[in-house]
Amino acid sequence: MASKAPKPDLATLPKKAEARALNFFYGAKQALKNISLPVYDRRVTALIGPSGCGKSTFLRCFNRMHDLYPGNRYEGEIRFFPDDLNLLGADVDPIEVRMRLAMVFQKPNPFPKSIFENVAYGLRVRGVNQRSVLVDKVEEALKGAALWNEVKDRLDEQANNLSGGQQQRLCIARALASEPEMLLFDEPTSALDPIATASIEELIHQLKDKVTILIVTHNMQQAARVSDFTAYMYLGDLIEFGWTDDVFFRPKNKQTEDYITGRFG
Amino acid sequence: MPGAAANFDLAAARATIAAQKKRDLAFAALGLGALSVCFATFVALFVDMVIDGSGRLSSDFFSNFASRRPEQAGILAAWVGTLVVMVVTAAVAVPVGVASGIYLEEYAPRNKLTALIEININNLAGVPSIVYGLLALGMFVHTFGLGASVLTAGLTLGLLILPIVIVSTREAIRAVPGMIREAAYALGATRWQMVRHHVLPYSMPGILTGVIIGLSRAIGETAPIVTIGAVTFIAFLPPAPVTAAAPFVSFEWLMSPFTAMPIQIFNWTSRPETAFQQNASAAALVLVVMTLAMNALAIWLRFRLRRNLKW
Numbered sequence: 001m002a003s004k005a006p007k008p009d010l011a012t013l014p015k016k017a018e019a020r021a022l023n024f025f026y027g028a029k030q031a032l033k034n035i036s037l038p039v040y041d042r043r044v045t046a047l048i049g050p051s052g053c054g055k056s057t058f059l060r061c062f063n064r065m066h067d068l069y070p071g072n073r074y075e076g077e078i079r080f081f082p083d084d085l086n087l088l089g090a091d092v093d094p095i096e097v098r099m100r101l102a103m104v105f106q107k108p109n110p111f112p113k114s115i116f117e118n119v120a121y122g123l124r125v126r127g128v129n130q131r132s133v134l135v136d137k138v139e140e141a142l143k144g145a146a147l148w149n150e151v152k153d154r155l156d157e158q159a160n161n162l163s164g165g166q167q168q169r170l171c172i173a174r175a176l177a178s179e180p181e182m183l184l185f186d187e188p189t190s191a192l193d194p195i196a197t198a199s200i201e202e203l204i205h206q207l208k209d210k211v212t213i214l215i216v217t218h219n220m221q222q223a224a225r226v227s228d229f230t231a232y233m234y235l236g237d238l239i240e241f242g243w244t245d246d247v248f249f250r251p252k253n254k255q256t257e258d259y260i261t262g263r264f265g
Numbered sequence: 266m267p268g269a270a271a272n273f274d275l276a277a278a279r280a281t282i283a284a285q286k287k288r289d290l291a292f293a294a295l296g297l298g299a300l301s302v303c304f305a306t307f308v309a310l311f312v313d314m315v316i317d318g319s320g321r322l323s324s325d326f327f328s329n330f331a332s333r334r335p336e337q338a339g340i341l342a343a344w345v346g347t348l349v350v351m352v353v354t355a356a357v358a359v360p361v362g363v364a365s366g367i368y369l370e371e372y373a374p375r376n377k378l379t380a381l382i383e384i385n386i387n388n389l390a391g392v393p394s395i396v397y398g399l400l401a402l403g404m405f406v407h408t409f410g411l412g413a414s415v416l417t418a419g420l421t422l423g424l425l426i427l428p429i430v431i432v433s434t435r436e437a438i439r440a441v442p443g444m445i446r447e448a449a450y451a452l453g454a455t456r457w458q459m460v461r462h463h464v465l466p467y468s469m470p471g472i473l474t475g476v477i478i479g480l481s482r483a484i485g486e487t488a489p490i491v492t493i494g495a496v497t498f499i500a501f502l503p504p505a506p507v508t509a510a511a512p513f514v515s516f517e518w519l520m521s522p523f524t525a526m527p528i529q530i531f532n533w534t535s536r537p538e539t540a541f542q543q544n545a546s547a548a549a550l551v552l553v554v555m556t557l558a559m560n561a562l563a564i565w566l567r568f569r570l571r572r573n574l575k576w
Binding site: 174 | 374446449462573
């Protein structure tokens with residue numbers, strides 16, 4: 001639980017994004033059912049729930065990853081602030097959306113290129129090729145991902161030679177380099193050992209001052225440790241959403257309580 | 266045995282394991298036998314060729330044109346012809362094949378038309394090469410008026426190996442993991458940026474291997490180039506591609522008549538004199554070495570380029 005200070009009134013908290021009556025279909029199969037959920041600015045929101053509950057599907061709506069595969073369909077909208085853009089709008093280019101919201105995946109997936117080129121890639125796709133700019137941005141991003149001290153002397157080495165935890169921090173640096181407004185984490189520590197997991201969680205704590213974070217996690221302790229808000233999902237429905245300590249210690253819904261206390265799931 | 270379950274029959278289990286291990290051994294022996302037959306056949310052919318032909322291998326053999334006197338006959342026109350035809354073949358098959366493979370894997374919608382095209386490409390790989398020769402005779406030689414030229418041969422063999430290049434390109438592309446693609450897309454890459462920066466470089470070892478396998482098939486093809494009317498006796502080389510006068514490059518060599526290694530070999534084999542048979546063996550040896558060298562190049566390239574590819 002992020003803070004012990006009195007909780008601000010939700011109505012006054014600025015939102016970074018908000019899902020409104022969001023439905024999502026894989027072909028004929030409905031994976032998300034009428035989800036409405038705010039994502040507060042520069043806060044960490046955790047999505048929890050058993051496998052198949054739709055939490056990753058929901059996350060991947062935000063950067064339009066579903067557009068990459070045929071047969072997927074969205075209904076409803078995700079408003080993105082401050083410009084009140086509907087991320088799912090038919091007239092909104094998914095590439096533009098992906099430039100504003102960066103994603104970190106379940107398994108570290110560095111490109112088989114150098115550490116430098118991995119971090120610089122987001123800038124390269126935007127047409128930034130000036131060496132001095134890239135060098136500065138790469139350093140800044142690696143520092144932001146708490147990886148700079150470990151790799152500063154070997155930026156030209158292959159990224160695959162890093163350890164799993166370092167690779168995941170590299171992927172976070174890669175996501176940070178182009179200064180996204182929101183970071184989407186899809187179970188970022190599920191392939192990592194406890195020590196590497198702790199370092200990623202520490203990093204999430206540091207990042208939330210600068211960027212809004214939405215994180216899917218299988219690990220309830222992790223949700224409790226890193227998030228300000230928690231949403232519990234089950235079979236495509238949003239069951240409960242609120243401040244993380246409320247959801248964990250004073251769940252309003254019996255289903256949430258059963259899942260959190262381990263009686264179910 | 267202390268601690269063993271009462272209903273576990275150890276003797277029976279051991280008998281089953283022993284019986285299964287015998288089957289394992291039997292298959293290993295069978296496999297080794299099959300491999301030995303293949304390998305022994307190749308070694309026998311190769312040794313026979315070396316015995317018959319190695320006496321003829323000399324620098325004159327490579328620098329002389331064909332001749333009525335077997336001891337003066339050489340393979341100059343043939344190896345130069347094969348080389349220039351291979352250059353044209355690669356120039357045709359690589360861009361067309363790689364572009365087709367990328368389109369089918371990354372761009373084409375998954376519908377019936379695409380499925381039909383895919384089936385046809387796989388079938389094309391099995392069409393007898395003489396059919397390509399007949400197609401080329403009708404289309405390139407007569408309709409387009411290209412004659413029995415280096416260009417015609419290159420286009421024909423290019424078509425012939427196109428399915429090989431397309432299929433190996435697609436397989437190489439499919440080996441690039443989806444999570445690498447998603448990583449690139451998630452950073453805002455367009456499809457072409459993703460292909461150009463990731464898919465193409467990471468699948469290059471596989472694509473090159475396919476290209477070289479295709480070329481090493483084309484290098485030995487005889488039927489299609491006989492069909493288009495390649496000459497069997499030729500005493501000049503195609504004009505040089507570089508000239509002394511401006512514009513310094515010439516493409517006349519593309520329209521030049523030519524002969525090729527397999528045609529030269531076939532021609533010598535059909536002569537009654539044993540001396541010509543020896544020439545044929547020597548030329549065949551050269552052709553086999555050319556093919557092996559290409560395969561060695563493929564293996565080396567694959568090894569070099571794959572060193573940094575891990576996911």
